[in-house]
Amino acid sequence: MDLRYHIPLDRATLRAHGVPDDWPMGVADRVRFHELDTLGHVNNAAYLTWFENFRVHYTTAYGLTRGRPQLDGLVLRALNVDYRASLRLGEDYIVTGRTTQMRNTSFTMEYGVFSGDLKVLSTAVLVLVEADGTTKRPIPEEVRRAFAERDGAQAA
Amino acid sequence: MDLRYHIPLDRATLRAHGVPDDWPMGVADRVRFHELDTLGHVNNAAYLTWFENFRVHYTTAYGLTRGRPQLDGLVLRALNVDYRASLRLGEDYIVTGRTTQMRNTSFTMEYGVFSGDLKVLSTAVLVLVEADGTTKRPIPEEVRRAFAERDGAQAA
Amino acid sequence: MDLRYHIPLDRATLRAHGVPDDWPMGVADRVRFHELDTLGHVNNAAYLTWFENFRVHYTTAYGLTRGRPQLDGLVLRALNVDYRASLRLGEDYIVTGRTTQMRNTSFTMEYGVFSGDLKVLSTAVLVLVEADGTTKRPIPEEVRRAFAERDGAQAA
Amino acid sequence: MDLRYHIPLDRATLRAHGVPDDWPMGVADRVRFHELDTLGHVNNAAYLTWFENFRVHYTTAYGLTRGRPQLDGLVLRALNVDYRASLRLGEDYIVTGRTTQMRNTSFTMEYGVFSGDLKVLSTAVLVLVEADGTTKRPIPEEVRRAFAERDGAQAA
Numbered sequence: 001m002d003l004r005y006h007i008p009l010d011r012a013t014l015r016a017h018g019v020p021d022d023w024p025m026g027v028a029d030r031v032r033f034h035e036l037d038t039l040g041h042v043n044n045a046a047y048l049t050w051f052e053n054f055r056v057h058y059t060t061a062y063g064l065t066r067g068r069p070q071l072d073g074l075v076l077r078a079l080n081v082d083y084r085a086s087l088r089l090g091e092d093y094i095v096t097g098r099t100t101q102m103r104n105t106s107f108t109m110e111y112g113v114f115s116g117d118l119k120v121l122s123t124a125v126l127v128l129v130e131a132d133g134t135t136k137r138p139i140p141e142e143v144r145r146a147f148a149e150r151d152g153a154q155a156a
Numbered sequence: 157m158d159l160r161y162h163i164p165l166d167r168a169t170l171r172a173h174g175v176p177d178d179w180p181m182g183v184a185d186r187v188r189f190h191e192l193d194t195l196g197h198v199n200n201a202a203y204l205t206w207f208e209n210f211r212v213h214y215t216t217a218y219g220l221t222r223g224r225p226q227l228d229g230l231v232l233r234a235l236n237v238d239y240r241a242s243l244r245l246g247e248d249y250i251v252t253g254r255t256t257q258m259r260n261t262s263f264t265m266e267y268g269v270f271s272g273d274l275k276v277l278s279t280a281v282l283v284l285v286e287a288d289g290t291t292k293r294p295i296p297e298e299v300r301r302a303f304a305e306r307d308g309a310q311a312a
Numbered sequence: 313m314d315l316r317y318h319i320p321l322d323r324a325t326l327r328a329h330g331v332p333d334d335w336p337m338g339v340a341d342r343v344r345f346h347e348l349d350t351l352g353h354v355n356n357a358a359y360l361t362w363f364e365n366f367r368v369h370y371t372t373a374y375g376l377t378r379g380r381p382q383l384d385g386l387v388l389r390a391l392n393v394d395y396r397a398s399l400r401l402g403e404d405y406i407v408t409g410r411t412t413q414m415r416n417t418s419f420t421m422e423y424g425v426f427s428g429d430l431k432v433l434s435t436a437v438l439v440l441v442e443a444d445g446t447t448k449r450p451i452p453e454e455v456r457r458a459f460a461e462r463d464g465a466q467a468a
Numbered sequence: 469m470d471l472r473y474h475i476p477l478d479r480a481t482l483r484a485h486g487v488p489d490d491w492p493m494g495v496a497d498r499v500r501f502h503e504l505d506t507l508g509h510v511n512n513a514a515y516l517t518w519f520e521n522f523r524v525h526y527t528t529a530y531g532l533t534r535g536r537p538q539l540d541g542l543v544l545r546a547l548n549v550d551y552r553a554s555l556r557l558g559e560d561y562i563v564t565g566r567t568t569q570m571r572n573t574s575f576t577m578e579y580g581v582f583s584g585d586l587k588v589l590s591t592a593v594l595v596l597v598e599a600d601g602t603t604k605r606p607i608p609e610e611v612r613r614a615f616a617e618r619d620g621a622q623a624a
Contacts, residue, residue, distance in 0.1 A: 033212050039384075040506060056245070071350075090212070201346065233551055235512065237548075239544055
C-alpha cells in the first residue's frame with residue numbers, strides 16, 4: 001500500500017498502515033544513512049529529532065503556533081523514551097502523536113514510532129513560554145478544546 | 157504536481173519538476189526542523205548528509221554496492237560545495253547526482269539541490285577501498301559501463 | 313579554577329566544581345555551536361550524545377568493554393530526561409554518571425549535567441547483547457563488583 | 469605534552485604540537501562517539517561543525533562579531549574540503565584557521581585539522597550580511613587590519 005511522506009495522515013490512513021485507532025495523527029518518513037550508529041541501527045538521539053519534527057506538523061494543525069514561528073515558545077521539560085526495537089536503513093516509519101494531559105501552561109504528549117508494529121514509545125512534557133524563554137504562558141482556549149476533542153486529552 | 161519522496165526519480169519526472177535533462181537521477185525529500193541553524197536556514201553540514209543519503213540510492217541503482225553493505229568500501233576524498241541559496245523549514249527539494257569522471261579506483265560525482273531552481277551545487281571525489289579501509293580497489297567493469305552510458309562519465 | 317576536559321574526573325575534582333559527592337565520575341566539555349537550536353539553547357537531542365560519549369569513558373573505566381570495541385554490545389533500552397535548565401554557547405559543563413541498579417543482563421544508570429548547579433538529570437536502562445545484537449549476555453562478575461563498590465549499585 | 473582544549477592557542481603552542489608557523493590560531497578538541505560513521509571514522513559532515521565552531525572563536529578574537537550574536541551576519545557561500553586521512557574515537561585534534569583573501573563584503577578562510585600531521589584541509593568563502601540575511605555589508609576597517617596583520621590576508 002502506498003505510503004505518503006511528510007504530510008499529516010488521518011486516522012483512516014493510519015489504521016490502513018497498522019497504527020491503532022487511538023492515535024489521531026501521524027507523519028511518515030524513511031530512515032536516512034546519517035541516522036545510523038556504528039551497528040547499523042538508528043541512533044538514540046535521531047528519534048528525538050523525529051518527535052521534534054512531528055511537533056511542527058502537530059502544533060500547526062492544532063493552532064498552537066498561530067502567529068508564531070514554528071515551535072517558538074515551546075520548551076521540552078521532560079522526556080521518556082522506551083526503545084522496544086531498532087530501525088534500519090531505508091525502513092519506512094510513521095511517527096504518531098497525541099496530547100494526553102493538559103495543565104494551565106504545560107501539556108503531556110505521547111509519541112509512537114510504527115514500522116509494522118510499535119518500535120518506540122515516548123512521553124514528553126512541554127511548557128509554553130513567552131519570548132523571553134522563561135515566563136510561562138497559558139494554553140489558548142481553542143487549543144485546549146482541540147486537545148480534548150481530537151486527542152481526548154484530560155485536564156490535570 | 158505531486159512529488160514522490162525517497163525513491164529514485166527518472167529524467168522525465170525530474171524535468172517535470174524543473175530539473176535540467178542532464179541529471180539522470182534524483183531523490184526528493186523535505187527540510188526537517190533539526191536541520192535548521194539559528195537563523196532558520198538549513199545548516200551547511202546538513203547538505204552533506206543529503207548527498208550521502210543520495211549515494212545510497214545511487215550506488216544501489218548502479219550496482220556499486222552489490223554484495224556489500226550500503227556505502228561500505230566507499231570513501232569521500234574531496235568535496236566542493238557552492239551554496240547559492242538557502243532552504244527553509246518544510247521546503248521540498250530534489251537531490252540530483254551523476255558521475256562525471258572515472259579513474260581506475262576513484263570517480264568524481266556532481267550533486268545538485270533543486271527547489272524551484274538550483275540552490276546548491278557540489279562536486280565530490282570518491283575512492284573505492286577494500287575492507288581494510290585503505291587498500292584501493294578498481295571500479296568494476298559493469299559499473300564503469302553504467303557510469304558512461306547513463307551519466308556520460310568520461311574516463312580520465 | 314581550572315577545569316580539565318575529556319578525561320574522567322574523580323570525586324575530589326568534581327566536588328571542587330560543585331558536583332555532589334554521590335557522583336563517582338564525571339567528564340567535562342564545552343557547548344559547541346552546532347548543538348544550539350534556533351533559540352540559542354542546547355537542543356534536546358545533543359544531551360543524548362553527551363551521555364553516550366560519557367558511556368565510552370565509563371565502560372572503559374569499569375572494564376565493561378574489555379576486548380570489545382567501544383560501546384559494542386551495549387544497547388539503550390529506555391531513557392528518561394529531566395531538562396531543568398538550558399545551556400548556552402561556550403558554557404562549560406560536566407557530565408556525571410553512575411550505575412544505580414543491576415540485573416542479570418541489564419543495568420540502570422543515572423546521568424547529570426552540571427554547570428554551576430544541576431541542569432539536566434537523566435536515567436537510562438542499558439542491556440548487554442552478543443554480537444548478533446539481540447541475544448542478551450550477563451554482566452561480568454568483576455564489572456558487577458565495580459558497579460557495587462564504586463557506585464553503590466544495588467542488585468535488583 | 470599537555471594540550472588545552474576549547475581555548476584559542478597561539479603560534480608558539482601550536483608549533484609545540486606540530487602545527488606549522490603559518491597558522492596564527494588553533495583550537496583543540498577530541499573526537500566524540502556520535503561523530504563516527506558506521507566504519508568508525510569521523511563522518512564527513514562532522515568536520516564542518518568543527519570549522520563552524522572554530523569560527524566562533526576566530527570571529528570573536530578578530531572583532532568581527534562585536535555587538536552581534538556569534539556568527540550572526542556571516543553566511544557560508546562556498547566550501548572546499550580535502551579529506552587526507554581519517555580520525556578515530558578519542559583522538560585529539562587541533563582545528564586551525566586563517567584568512568587568506570578579503571574582498572569588500574566577503575573573505576576566504578583556510579582551515580586545517582591537525583593530529584600529528586595535517587589530516588584535513590579546507591577552504592571557505594564567507595559573506596557578511598545584514599540582519600535581513602541577504603543585503604551584503606562591508607568588512608569593518610579594523611577587522612581588515614587584523615586579517616592583514618595577523619594572518620597576512622591579501623586584499624583581492
